[in-house]
Amino acid sequence: MDDTRLGRAVFGLATGIAIAGGVALVILTIITAASVVGRALIPLGLKPVPGDVEIVQFGVLFAIFCSMPLTQYLRGHADVALLTDAFPARAAAIIELVMDIIMLVMTAFIVWRFAVGMLDKYGNKEMTFILHVPVWLTYAAAMLGAIGMLLVSLYCVVRSGANAFSRNPYKPEPGLF
Template structure:
């Protein structure tokens, strides 16, 4: 189970990176278009709407891989001096709490998506259905739930890192 969750999280992060690259290129084109209005060019219509949605989606796609890699910020001032058993207990509690938070977040994204879809809410300039952004973010949130569940199971000793996974590079949670 852990292997496919790790691979899925890594693939989601790569898709998030592609989303950011696309947003960057679109922003450059929009800014260049604004600068060259005198030559018949112009900004990309709805560029800020696309950036708004795209950044949110990219963040949801990045966070699962960040967690599995141990990339979240930590305060090590006291933590490193605690006994190993207490550090492990803290990791387990934190991972279980984060899993609970992600489950609630995913549930509320689902509710929000259904509401936006029901009321046919659209963006101002592009008239793009708002629920599309929620749906794309929801995909990352579901992957996040799987990642947090997997990490919690690993910390509880109920699962293991994938074969060949460089645990030393994963960092501590």
């Protein structure tokens, strides 16, 4: 983990969001198992969990967005180490900075478009078919991970920039904090 107070705070934020996504996946697993058992035991009077497909769709959306901030913080996204290993540390650090800037721009675009979609669902008062839950609420829940990813991406640009322009840069590696 980074030695700075900011680095520790960003790591804590990313970890907390990832844990929320993991808890969601555990709950989704339980719901899915209960629904499968309910379907299998219909002759005995049981039934599937109502809206199980909707719950799983929105829960997986939430979990995916929640995994992104920690993955970015730990440099767990696609890596071109095969290419950067041949470069000196400063060149590799500059490449990492460029990639972090690209990730920040892409993340900002995703958050913007996701927010537009959420507001559209809110304005249309769109509801899920079975559970009649407002769809915008599921977007709002997933925005937790999306905004977390935006904050972590911004931090990673600062972290990579500080490394790339430091007196003695190190070669960035996945999992290196």
